[in-house]
Amino acid sequence: MAVRAEGPFRLTDGRAIWLRPLRAEDATLLVDLCKRLSPQSARRRFLRYPLPCDRREAERLADVDQVRRVALAVVADPAADGPILGVGRFHADGSDGRAELALVVADEYQHVGLGRLLLKRLCREAVRRRLRMFEGYVLYDNAPMLRLLRTSGQPLQVHWDGGDVLTIQLGVAAA
Numbered sequence: 001m002a003v004r005a006e007g008p009f010r011l012t013d014g015r016a017i018w019l020r021p022l023r024a025e026d027a028t029l030l031v032d033l034c035k036r037l038s039p040q041s042a043r044r045r046f047l048r049y050p051l052p053c054d055r056r057e058a059e060r061l062a063d064v065d066q067v068r069r070v071a072l073a074v075v076a077d078p079a080a081d082g083p084i085l086g087v088g089r090f091h092a093d094g095s096d097g098r099a100e101l102a103l104v105v106a107d108e109y110q111h112v113g114l115g116r117l118l119l120k121r122l123c124r125e126a127v128r129r130r131l132r133m134f135e136g137y138v139l140y141d142n143a144p145m146l147r148l149l150r151t152s153g154q155p156l157q158v159h160w161d162g163g164d165v166l167t168i169q170l171g172v173a174a175a
C-alpha cells in the first residue's frame with residue numbers, strides 16, 4: 001500500500017510544508033534532525049537525553065516498508081534534498097490491530113499545526129491497514145503531546161504504572 005507525497009499544507013503561521021514517505025536514504029537527514037532537536041524535544045521523543053544521534057539508529061528508523069511500518073517525513077519541498085522538519089510513524093509489528101505511534105516535529109515548527117496534521121494522516125493510513133489502535137509512550141509532563149492526543153477526536157486511554165512515562169492507547173477511526 002503506497003503512501004504518496006501530499007501537499008502543500010499551509011501551517012497556522014503561513015509556512016507551507018509537504019508530507020512524503022520516509023525512505024531508507026533519509027538516514028543522514030534523520031541524524032541531522034536528531035542533532036537539531038532541543039534537549040526537551042529529544043527527551044520527549046526518545047525518553048532519554050543526551051541522544052547519540054548515531055547513524056545506526058537513524059538507519060533503523062529509516063527502515064520502513066510503508067505497509068506495516070509507516071513513516072511520513074515533513075519537508076518544505078518534496079523535490080529537493082532539504083532537511084526533514086518532522087516525522088510521524090507507526091509500526092504494526094504484531095497482528096493484533098495495534099501499532100506503536102511516535103511523532104516528532106522540529107522545534108522551530110512546533111505549535112503551528114504539524115503534529116495534528118501528522119496524527120490525522122497516520123490515522124488515515126492506519127484505518128486503510130485495518131488497524132484499530134495506536135499505542136505509545138509519553139512523558140507525564142509532555143503537555144503538547146497529551147493535549148494533541150486529547151483533542152484528536154479519537155478515543156484515548158492513558159495508563160500510569162509508576163515512573164514518569166505514561167502509556168497511551170488511541171483508537172483510530174476514519175476522520
Ligand SMILES: CC(C)(COP(=O)(O)OP(=O)(O)OC[C@H]1O[C@@H](n2cnc3c(N)ncnc32)[C@H](O)[C@@H]1OP(=O)(O)O)[C@@H](O)C(=O)NCCC(=O)NCCS
Pocket residue numbers: 040041042044045101102103104105106109110111112113114115116117136137138142143144145147148151
Ligand atoms: C508533541 C508534538 C509532536 C506536537 O507537535 P506540534 O506540531 O507542536 O503540534 P500542533 O501544533 O499540531 O498542536 C497540536 C495541539 O497540541 C497542543 N500543543 C502544541 N504545542 C503546545 C505547547 N507548546 N503547549 C501546550 N500545548 C501545545 C495544542 O493543543 C495544539 O492544538 P491547538 O494549538 O490547535 O489548540 C511536538 O511538540 C514534538 O515534536 N514534541 C517533541 C517530541 C514528542 O514529544 N513526541 C511525542 C512522543 S512520541
